[in-house]
Amino acid sequence: MAVNEIAIEGAAGGDPLEQLGFLLARHGAVANSRVQRAFGSCGLAPRAGATLMLLGGCGSMGQQGLVAALEVDPSIMVAILNDLESAQLVERRRDPADRRRHIVAITDQGRGVLAEARAAVDEVERGLFGDLSPEEVAALRGLLARVRTSPGDEVCSEG
Structure with a gap:
């Protein structure tokens, strides 16, 4: 048995829960529910919110760049962007330098919704981590x- 395995098992103090x-799963489920x-x-749906937050930080980026940054299937990204575009929160346009490439940009209306979303998520984080020091x-x-997880893990790739 490796040293890390002993330290992890011993920390549980005999209580399997x-x-x-288990602790990460419980706290993660609560955090996920609150963020949703x-x-x-x-x-906003969670993935739409994450997409808006990413675009809010960079202004605009290629659709494939969003797929890579958010680590979602391209077909899922198309659906997310369709919803965001229908709500007039983002706009897609062809890259003049490469007509095959789409550039996605946050709109002024999207920036307004993003400000609300950031405030709401900040409130969730204050509730979750308020007892912790910086x-x-x-x-x-x-x-x-x-922690050894990857976006390709089953739970991370569910809709």
């Missing part, structure tokens, strides 16, 4: 970045 996997409600309060939040972020 205190194992890290936060996006929903702004009229240093503890940074440490948690660093530790979670090292």
Whole structure:
């Protein structure tokens, strides 16, 4: 048995529901539910909200770049963008340098919805992490970045 395996097993203290996997699953499910409600309060599905947040940070990017950054299937991205475009939150246009490429840009209306979504998600994070210091939040972020999962894992690729 490796040293890490001993440390992980010993941390549970014998209570199987205190194992890290169960704790992460429970807290992750609560966080996911709260974030979904936060996006929903702004009229956004979670993936649409994530797409808007990404575009809000960079202004515009290629449709394939969005697929890669959000690690979703291209057909799913088309559906997300169709919904966002129908709501006039983003616009797609052909790249003048390469007519096969679509550039996606957030609209002024999209920026307004994005501001609401960011405020709602910030409120969720304050509720979840309000008892942690900024240093503890940074440490948690660093530790979670090292947990061995990938976007290709089954749960991450579900609709």
